[in-house]
Amino acid sequence: MWYFSSPQIVHGEGALSHLGTLTGERACVVTDATLKRLGLLDQVLAALEPGGMQVLVIDSVEPDPSLKTVRAGAQQMLDFAPQWIVALGGGSVIDAAKGMWILYERPDIDAAAINPIETLGLRGKARFVAIPTTSGTGSEATWAIVLTDTDERRKLGLGSREAIPDFAIIDPALVAGLPARLRADTGLDALTHAVEGFTSTYASDFTDGLCLHAAKLVFANLPAAVAGDAAASEHMHNAATLAGLGFGNSMAALAHGMGHSLGGVFHVPHGRAVALFLPYTIEFCVRGGGTRYMELARALDLPAGDEEQAAAGLVKAIRDLERAVGQPLTLEEAGVSREQLEAELGLLVDNAMNDTQTIMATRIASDEELRELFRAAWEGRTVEI
């Protein structure tokens, strides 16, 4: 028994105008200072205008949003009492807004305790619209919520199936001006979602097609999108949501466990971190059996004579793509020194060990194995454990 959760998806040119159909008295738009400065917030406010709602803007979400930010935003929502929450941004904004929404509906809950086990009873006060302004996180199509515990320097993989957005607005105009580095970082996050979503232990017939097609779209379009091609950019925007639907229902795996851990300690951007680890985790998982790399490699027209060959082909294809869009392949290239790695290795391993995504992998890494994986990723060495 399992569920497939999805928002209603509004996509294509002009999708943002769907906001004009929303009715109610008050809407709260959650975003960040950059999107406000770039004028994207103004576009959203204009699109909301036909509904005639009073609007509160919360534009204080930081990258890797903290539990504190979520608690503060929820308090503003409690004071304003919106019927709609509109999240405009990348994964950080959308995840923070989901957390605020939950605490607004359930002020009795602690942000760090948001979980997929208890029934929350959302939508008694408000419904939720997610409008991604990057092409990768997939948060607009998932119920996952990643928040940072700044005291513990740890990203928490939280979530509730009820926190799936009501609407996801996938409008290519909102990513037309995305900087190349952000396109590369977030596009590789989408690829990691597709690969991990296809190979996680919760993968199913309902998620396989989404993950496979998203992976194909990323390989076919990311370099051109990074170079500024508009059609490729739209395909990447769609691929990110498809991958979100896929992994959101089948979960991510070890590269996300390690990526969350790295992000919590060294603040490497999420997509850059998870994609950096992905090849190492494929090398690790294929040695444990029970993987599906042949199926994935075949769908991508890569060599797939057996699982080992398929894994090696995937690793090479992922690294070639990362190289093509100027991404680091090792922790050293990502700016982490050997001394920093060794000084923080205990915390990195502890946090990766108990990340909610680590346990979805086909092979569960021990403390010692995680140490080796982090060290291999620093040196750029093949994983042979």
Next chain:
Amino acid sequence: MTIPFPSDAWIKAMMVDLNESAAYLEAAKNWEGDFYFVVNPGGTLSEPVTLYMDLWHGKCRDAHAMDDPAALAPAFRLAGPVATWKKVMSKQLDPMQAMMTGQLKLTGNMAMVMKNVRAAKELVESCTRIPTDFPV
């Protein structure tokens, strides 16, 4: 030799297994909180059985069947029908999915759970290692 589930002997066997598990010690080193495992009737099990386990920083300090479940107030409670326990313990049902679909009901400090999911996984791994005789 198999051990009947649920029983005092079974939970004590699990305590021995947990305390020998390096994987559990690693994963649960920050875990604080004792547990009631409530096994509801099914098959030849006619009455609910409550098993107690005191889990503390990767070790199990105490484990026994409860004659009177009202006698203690543990931090966590995991409850479900014996048939569901059997599915989880024989690896036919993923424990997280069992909890996320309401087939097993978990109550307690959920922040502790969300920060220590691997500990929960290793706890269930221990269950699967006990040679068990189920009433269903």
